[in-house]
Amino acid sequence: MVQDTNRGVQSRTKTRIKVNRLFFVIGLLVLVCIFDVVHQRKTFMMQMKSNKSRCEKVIDEMNLFQIPDEDIIDKMDNNALYLLFDTYVNLQQYHCCNLTRQGPKQSSGKNICEDYFFKPGSKCIVYSFGSQLNFDFEESIWRSFKCEIHTFDPSMPVEGKTLPTFIDYHLIGLSGKNFIQTEPEKWRHHDNPLLKTWKMQTLSSIMDTLNHSVTTIDILKIDIEGWEWNALPDMIKTDILRHVKQLCIELHFGYSFKYQTTNGRIKPVFTKNTWGNVPIKNQIKLLKQLFNNSFRIVRNEPLNWGTIKIENKVIRILNE
Template sequence: MRFGNVEDGGKEICLDELYIPKQHCLVYSFGSNFRFDFEEAVIRHINCEIHTFDPSKPIQGRTIPSGINFHLLGLAGENSINSKGWEMKTLSTLKKLLNHTERVIDILKIDIESGEWTALPEMLESGVLERVKQLSIEIHYDKARGNHQLKTLRKLYEAGFRIFMHEHNPKGTRHLREPFLVMANFNEISMINIKWSN
């Protein structure tokens, strides 16, 4: 089921019995740009505890919808202050800060404008993804880093993640001449962790 905007920002979520978030479910959403259509859909349909993270804009004067815990922090492969002055944390660090170390993340949504390629390897290395049931992510293709990106996706597969939906993001799609009609630099993929089906 689509949760949120159809064109950009929304994500497909698996509602099969083994994966549908149930009571006391937990959702982490990275990269909101202060648009909360995904989170509001979660509240309407499954009512999980939601934590949204985005360090890119000041919070002053912004309205955060009820039911959303907003954090002015970003997701990265290490704990640091980046070149833009944003406070960045690894997923395992954020779980510790929020006292969620032992909790399962039912839905992990990531839309961080190419930052996924530094964050994902750390998540795989630390083992934090073992306690994630679903991962919905916007991936950004970079020709110069294509081999690294493919290896990261392969490691996700080896860790038990399987794609159940993928689509081009219209904002990253260019129309070309035949026979290559469409090229997409941004793609949406949603995955389940099959280790939770055993």
């Protein structure tokens, strides 16, 4: 998603400062890259003119499809919510002229916008939540931008592991509150041992601990297996995302699933629980809140891991 050039239409006549956030959606497992930057309108328009020969596509903000109001969402059944989600995340609400892939094409890589105001600078900082000791994304970011990189994952022990020298690794998970998780749930199908207790913190607490409370985070990558819905409300409430230029987030929509092996084949099996234990209606409402905070979708690429069929329409569970 792209953020409107202002934080809301009403503020357009009050200030010349603009805030742009882009949003790459991956989604019913939706990967979202969000970009946030403050700049003056005149400078922005001059840059757009200079890019015109390379980037002609302009999206009409006034004709964007929008999620309905909360009172309407509350009256929708789950089928309608799935269809609404599928329609919404497959929109392009901002056109990035300089889109690059950091890491491989599969889910460990992420799309990054390198347009003028969104490209990581010379002293860039990157937060990467969820790695399972896979550092393809971080390695690509390091080669491209030489950023200060912080990787967070509380799930797996690192004793005896060789970690890249260009990252700071933290055994911390992202959450909507600060607590110790004593019964972590195994979701992915793998044989790697998991730690028995996880330290969980909010994004604002983590940034404060690292002395980044008023520092720009150039790229915030979140891939935390459905618990993004638990962490997002605190980010929106505290307005901590105002410090983030790009957010790449994998969204898991609707009911959760686990991988099971049957006759030697791995397949997803749906459970009775929603991702992050957040109701489906609230997941949709969070997407609307992001839109109301000026976030706009940039790109969505379906992945071939799990689908659900509603009204003869196949909806992919994982999208990037």
